[in-house]
Amino acid sequence: MSEIRSRIQELLAPIDSEMLEMNAILQAQLEDDSPAVRDMTSHVGRFSGKQLRAALVLLVAEATGRKSHEHVKVAAIVEMIHLATLVHDDVLDGAEVRRRVACVNERWDNQIAILLGDYLYSRAFGLSTTLASRLTSQLLAKTTSRLCSGEIEQSTQRYDFELTQERYEFICAAKTASLYGAACELGARVSDQAASGSFPEDDELALSMACFGEELGLAFQIIDDCLDLVGDTEVVGKSVGTDVEDGKVTLPVLHVYRSASEETRDHIRDIYTKPGIEKRAVRLRESVDLTPGLEYAKERAEELVDRAMARLDVLEDTAARRTLKSIGDFVLGRNW
């Protein structure tokens, strides 16, 4: 088990029993009449990872005092959508190791990975239609569209060293933070009142929790991008260096590039683009001082986490709120 995973498990100990319940729902959803599908979903189930998004649903529900019996189901649905994106991401990245279990696309092939991702999406949407209110279906359909749209935008912006930080963050918000935001919003919004349809659209607490999730998710993505650049596969628990291989210009690189000499800029672009270079990320960090970029990115992530944490101030001081605060520290403190 990676260090990160064991630390997050310790962190989430207070909601252990709900996470177990959530996982039981998740496992049941991965069942299928088809033996081939069962074989694959059970494989996917093993790389379930940190399950941070599911935990956020449960913790926000608890911390806002709006917990309902449906929240474990909502958490499982959010996690299934995340799993579907992971399976498709693996095809996209050509990643070989996902949480130290061979990726679906390596073990079967891309064809199966695409179908399996589609299968997970459809099971997630299907499960969401069994909830008392349609809110979850609606919010998650919208979030998934935004998520795909963000990934598509990102793909058109590869090798673009003129990318602004604003645009970089806009894309990260869409492709990553949106699901964190939705998880937290659903934590606050799904409730017995929501089921009866009497919940107000302009529910300020729910909107504030959505922002909390988006900010946390954006910080998470920024740190993730740093880890991909300089992290250790052993510690991070997944393949690193893929961003540079794929031409993704992330915040730490953007910052270094922006303030670099013309010569260094040419060098950075060469490492990204010249054919035949092996281990581009390693080459980049060995030949360019990335420290200022990493520090800048980390500061930005800290700023976002601070802003997110401030949103918790209106909530009562409960164990759930304390865990949410620790998650903020965890996001920032991931090893690199």
Place this chain on the structure above:
Amino acid sequence: MSEIRSRIQELLAPIDSEMLEMNAILQAQLEDDSPAVRDMTSHVGRFSGKQLRAALVLLVAEATGRKSHEHVKVAAIVEMIHLATLVHDDVLDGAEVRRRVACVNERWDNQIAILLGDYLYSRAFGLSTTLASRLTSQLLAKTTSRLCSGEIEQSTQRYDFELTQERYEFICAAKTASLYGAACELGARVSDQAASGSFPEDDELALSMACFGEELGLAFQIIDDCLDLVGDTEVVGKSVGTDVEDGKVTLPVLHVYRSASEETRDHIRDIYTKPGIEKRAVRLRESVDLTPGLEYAKERAEELVDRAMARLDVLEDTAARRTLKSIGDFVLGRNW
């Protein structure tokens, strides 16, 4: 325009205005704030094809006398799900090419295609949550799971010459006929009564229409498999011969194989599996008499269409019912 496409357009002339309305909804759904996404969805919108599934929703609604103002939207949703499967199918085919020629650009196209398919699915599900009843969301989520599960089963059964006809049909039913069945079921089930929740679960007419759609869809797939084997690209309007390349053993081949000598069996397996063979489907039809297999498959398709058509007997004789009958003839009469 392929012959098939112009013939189906003539056939659907009576529902021209509703199909236009359906397409307007479809186009609106393909809009997105992201220019990159808009660019791609407009491209996808152009290969909209026969739109047979959308037409079935509208025709069954009309023929059963249960037409509601929501049917054009339901038809657009069904068509979007079909579009998503087409986009992902293209990646699946592209993945084949990629295994032989590793090409960065091609890989990038695949990434976009996966995301675009996901985007279309999520927009389709999102739109379904705006309908008065949840029935469409529920049925289409279930259908999409079954569709993926069928494709996954199929992929595990490639190069399996011991496949039974029952198993072949089970897979075709899941991967193709299920969406035809859902289209027809929704045509009969979505109604003002359904919106108020007072529609019976055991609505016999709707279930019979679901069977009508499944039988028609299964016949469609069987004929499609015959066309892939011996059809002409010009007439069919899409590339043929891919099944043999992909190791898919379809009904006409299964039938020939079953009654062939040991020698011919070895020969057929060689054509499917030996490395370096060009145009495997052409080689197969030039060296093996496939006529008995094609005739057998066509008879089976006729049997299924007859069974489907008999289900229309309980309906009043209307223009919509006549068009549904013509679609049956169309499915069987596709040129080969």
